[in-house]
Structures are given as structure tokens and as C-alpha cells.
Amino acid sequence: MPSSFKKNPRNTVRRLPSRGAYDRETIYGILDAGFLCHAGFTVDGQPFVIPTAYGREGDKLFFHGSIKSRMMLELGAQIPVCVTVTLLDGVVLARSAFHHSMNYRSVVLFGQARELVEPEEKDKALYCISEQILPGRWAEVRGPNANELAATSVLEMTIDEASAKIRTGGPKDDQEDYDLPIWAGVLPVQSVYQIPEPDPLLKESLEVSPSVLNAIAKQSG
Amino acid sequence: MPSSFKKNPRNTVRRLPSRGAYDRETIYGILDAGFLCHAGFTVDGQPFVIPTAYGREGDKLFFHGSIKSRMMLELGAQIPVCVTVTLLDGVVLARSAFHHSMNYRSVVLFGQARELVEPEEKDKALYCISEQILPGRWAEVRGPNANELAATSVLEMTIDEASAKIRTGGPKDDQEDYDLPIWAGVLPVQSVYQIPEPDPLLKESLEVSPSVLNAIAKQSG
Secondary structure, eight states: OOSBOOOOTTTOOOSSGGGEEOBHHHHHHHHHTOOEEEEEEEETTEEEEEEEEOEEETTEEEEEEETTOHHHHHHHEEEEEEEEEEEEEEEEEOSBGGGOEEEEEEEEEEEEEEEOOSHHHHHHHHHHHHHHHSTTSGGGSBOOOHHHHHHEEEEEEEEEEEEEEEEOSSOOOOGGGGGSOOOOEEEEEEEEEOOOEEOTTSOTTOOOOHHHHHHHHHHHO | OOSBOOOOTTTOOOSSGGGEEOBHHHHHHHHHTOOEEEEEEEETTEEEEEEEEOEEETTEEEEEEETTOHHHHHHTEEEEEEEEEEEEEEEEEOSBGGGOEEEEEEEEEEEEEEEOOSHHHHHHHHHHHHHHHSTTHHHHSBOOOHHHHHHEEEEEEEEEEEEEEEEOSOOOOOGGGGGSOOOOEEEEEEEEEOOOEEOTTSOTTOOOOHHHHHHHHHHTO
16 A cells, blocks of 8 residues: 555645645544545535444545434535534634634545445444544443344444644734734643443443543543 | 424435424524534536534525635535534443434534625624534634635535434333343443643733634633
8 A cells, every 4th residue: 555645736736835745644644533524416416414423444534324314314425525624723823814624634534335235334434433533431231233224324434535634833914014913822622531421321330431531541641 | 583494305314203303492502502514516417425513593504615616616606505414412331232322413404505706694693603613712813804705615505404303311222121231321422521721822921712712612612
């Protein structure tokens, strides 16, 4: 597998090209730091953008949903799909309104999805999605039975083209604005797990699962 | 203005319709709790999904970008656009893999965008976006000059159709799974501002701006 995706008209970052990246290490690093994407597809000329969870393995992305879901039905028909993952890292506060910006890591993927039909394939893909969201959870819970697998549509998208766009660091102001008495800097933003809320129907003797404790420990450390 | 958007084939929540909402109060409440959306549009049959900041006023959404931006050029040509805002509130952990879910508030909007050309209109829209991201910041900084306004493309999208989809609360497990010795509940997720990082080029005497302090104070309740 080559280490970078080829630059094509479709995936080339045109605006501020210095922020663009095409290597798998960067792109997969961003994908692996998230689990929520926005999937875009077109039906009769009308674009739809739907948020959904994903799992990644190699150049494949997996999605799941109800077999009744519109997105699953449309995407499973191997139409062009654009999948975008955005991790917001901060609001960049400059001395001028014009130079305000965001720090972020984003990835835009192009490809097509196909529906997985074999129960073993579906099970493996669901495991991948579950591990992406909360590593270790799958092993703690009751796995899907045949009926549940049949009621779940699972899609596999092959990533044909990809690009990342990243901004880091402080504001860049115009030279003459540095003398203005205006505070400037970055207001960092982070997606943070809060204290777990037990199901009211939980048996009192059960302690919070290791997968949950690990996820919380990982973010503070 | 009617209090709800009309349900049409395009915006109707088909999967788990009980999670769908069409009233402006719900939809605008979600929009006003965020400032980052994913805008979807189609060029020659290929969907693109691009993250961007927005501001809302009434039934209008504003976007901005460089006049050289592909998205701005495409969207300004009044093509159909789908704008999605997703606020992730938690990971829902059930006793079975199948019943895992997310708590979220999301909005899907359909409409078209047009480019604003009058400098006063553009300035007003940029103010709206700025206030959406960080209320009060606009008044603290140097506003855009004529050159900056000319270099900025500003789009106004009229929301024609909209729907919200919301999930809250704990897991719903199958009756026979409640006896399993598996911790279940919700792992809440929140987007949290961290400690502001001053620009290294900042004059030492400047204190953090009120807009920043207010945003941090607001999130801690």
C-alpha cells in the first residue's frame, strides 16, 4: 500500500494548500482519533449529509444502521460517497475580525460503499465500529445474534481518494495590528467524557466497565 | 412565520420517527448551541461534505470563506445544499452490542445559498457568524476593512426545509438481557473550552478578553 493517496482534482486542498496532507499516517491518525463522521451522498441531484459512527481498518471504513435506514439503502447501492471527519481543536482569536480562525483536524474521503451480506463479515465490521467508539466494550457485552445481524445493515466503504486539512497554532495578525490593545490567542476546545451515568435499571452491585474507565483515564492522561 | 417546518419526503425522519422534530424552537435551539456545520453539495454527480462555521438569524444561515474557496464558489451558484449540525451528547452503553447507541442532537437543513455582494450586508453577516462562535468578540476587535470584505465571500442560505433528530436517556435493552452482569448506562460527552493560550506575541499587560471569559464561565454553569 503506498504511503500517500494520489492528489487528484477531487481531493486536492486548493485553499491554503500548505494545510493539506495526503499521507496515510496523517489521514488515518485523524480518522482513528474520532468515531463520528458526516456522510454525504446525492439522490436525484439532492445532496444529503447524515452523521453516523464509523470504524476503520486499512483502507476500509465501516458503517452500520437499520436495514430500514434511508442512508443505508442509498449508500449500499454503490453510489459516490464523501465522508468527512472533523475534530475541532480551538477557536483562534486574532486582533482583527478578519484573521479569526479555527484550529482543527479534518479528513475528506471519497469512495463507494457496498453492503456486506455474510454474517461473519458483518460481525467483524460491527466489532471494528464498536472498538473505534469504545475499545474493549465489545468483549464486555452480549454479541449480536442471528436476528440482530439480519436487522442490521453494514456497509464497507473503500477509500479511493483522501485528504486531510489541519490548522494548529496561534493567530497570524497583520503587522500593524500587533500594537492594538486586544487580547489574542487560542481558546482550546476538547471533546471530553464526563462522569458515567449508570442505567437506573442497573443491578447495584455492578461496577463501571473497564472499557469506560479506560476511555476516561486515556483522556486525562 | 409558522412555528414548524412542513414535513416533506426530503426532510422527514423515517427511521425512528419518534426522534424527529420539525418545530423551529427545537431546530433553532440546536443550531444556536453550535457553530460548526457540515455543508453538502454536489458537483457533476460527486457529493462534497465540507466543515464550516455558520451564524443563524431567523430562517437564514450565513457562511464565509475566501473568495478563492471551492465551496464558496460552488454554493454561491444557488445549487441545492444540505447543511447538518450534530452535537454529540453521549455514548449509550447497553448490555447487548445491538442496543448500543448515541445520545445526540442533530439538525438537517435543506435550501440554497446566494452570495452577498453589498459590503454592509456582508459585514452584518460576518457579525452574525462571529457572535455565533464567540458572543461579544466582534466588539473587542478591529472590524473588517474594505479590502478584507472584498477578499471574503459571504453566503446567505435560506432554510427551506428542516428537521431535527434527538436521542436522550439511557439504554433500552431486551428484557432477558437485564439479568446479565454487565454495566450499562451513558458515558456523557461534552465539548469543553480549555484554558486560553495567549499568543506569544501578546503584550504582557493584556488580560484575557471578556468574550473568552464569558464563554468559559457559561459552560461551567
